[in-house]
Amino acid sequence: MATLKTLNEPRTPAQVLREARQKDSRDKRARVLSVVDQLIADDEPVTFTGVARAANVSHWLVYAEGVREHIEAARRRQGRAAAGSALADAKEPAGWKLEKQLLRQDNRRLREEVERLKGAVRRSLGQQLDQFGTADLGTRVDELTADNQRLEGELAQAQAHIEALTGQLQEAEDDLAAARTSIRQLIRTENTASTVQ
Template sequence: MSEPPTPAQVLREARQKDSRDKRARVLSVVDQLVADDEPVTFTGVARAANVSHWLVYAEGVREHIEAARRRQGRHAANDARAGANAPAGWKVEKRLLQEDNRRLREEVERLKDAVRRSLGQQLDQFGAADLGVRVDELTEDNLRLQGERDEAMARIKELAAELSEVEDDLASARLSLRHMIRAENQNTGPR
């Protein structure tokens, strides 16, 4: 029969499992970034994997990240050479897409600002009087709920007292019934 693990062993095993999980999460994030053709950086990987910066520079992890960065660098160099040989239509299309992306980003920012302004105006419309009325309503509700709670607590105490009384009566009835059964058994005894 084996002995149960000591607290130190349990703690060590838990830390090792946590370390393995974090390292696996980092490697998964690196592979996902490469697959999505996103730039692989130590800070980006640490942030995406929700781990410390120390871990991404640790032995075994750092090498994996550096290898992914080298692969991306070679891929970017190949893309640059391919871009030089790309048809003029593709270059124009790429430029148009970049302009569309820039325009869409600006529109998103403009819409975000409009929403912020609208929310600010709505908040400004609530005056101090409206807030005072709302505070009064909430205070009344609070007092009403406190009264209901107090009534419920009193009712619970009453019911607990009744229950205790009924339990005492039941115990007495059981005891009396036992005495009656015992007396009846003694009177009718074996014949």
Template sequence: MRDRRTRDKRARVLSVVDQLVAENEPVTFTGVARAANVSHWLVYAEGVREHIEAARHRQGRAAASGARAGAKEPVGWKLEKQLLQEDNRRLREEVGRLKAAVRRSLGQQLDQFGAADLGTRVDELTAENQRLQAERDDALARVKELTAQLSEVQDDLASARISLRRMIRAENAP
């Protein structure tokens, strides 16, 4: 199935090349790919490329003997150049449209957040920040207080253990 499609595409390319030569139209890789509705890699594939180059060579020899014998550019370059310029123009227009759409979208997003809304939000965040700092300071003071109590309790415990050991020794003494 795939081989048949490949053969059909190659045959279509060769037919287009023969048609362009018969109509005395310039044969270019891009022009052939577009006219045959195939990818660019196919027109450069082995077996197809040689056929296109041969047609271009024949056209070049015919032009050399004809009125365009003094032309510096090979046949088809003007068409290739024109096609590329059209593609570039189309792509530039598309880039311009996309840039404008992005600008409009960003503008709408910025309009949604007015200066008054942003000021209110900043005030809210500032108040929340101050509240959290106060909570942190209270928690640190509580930790300091509990650390002091723990130290005091540990000292009391150590003293009680020492007293208990002395009492046990005194009881066990003869």
């Protein structure tokens, strides 16, 4: 029940901004790790600058904790593999080297195309979310306006009721004061009459 209530509570702009930044950070880190894995799969050299450029992230991020270690491990693996493949390259026919180079170029072109398409999808989803958010905010503003008008009406009724009760209280106090005055005069009259007798 508490979870349902939390889901229905409106988020503050600061919370929305913090969540957006956290999501953006997770997306960028995932993109970096994906680029590193792709470079290894394509037998491309893994460098901090190359990864930052291919993932379209800042150099700071590729040196951040949790990302740096992944890149360094990939570089060590490539170093060991390079030593082993030097012997194999000497035995490969020249045509295979050209074929591998063409495949790498194709892979690079396809990766760029995939990134471009991902960017287009991301922008489209962002626009859809922005539109949904605006409509949701409009509905929320309408609800708050209706609540405000209802509360203003209730306040006006309460103030009118208070004024009516204040008038009744004043009349009752006037009646009470008049009754006290009458009782005093009656007592004086009785006292005077009993003194004369």
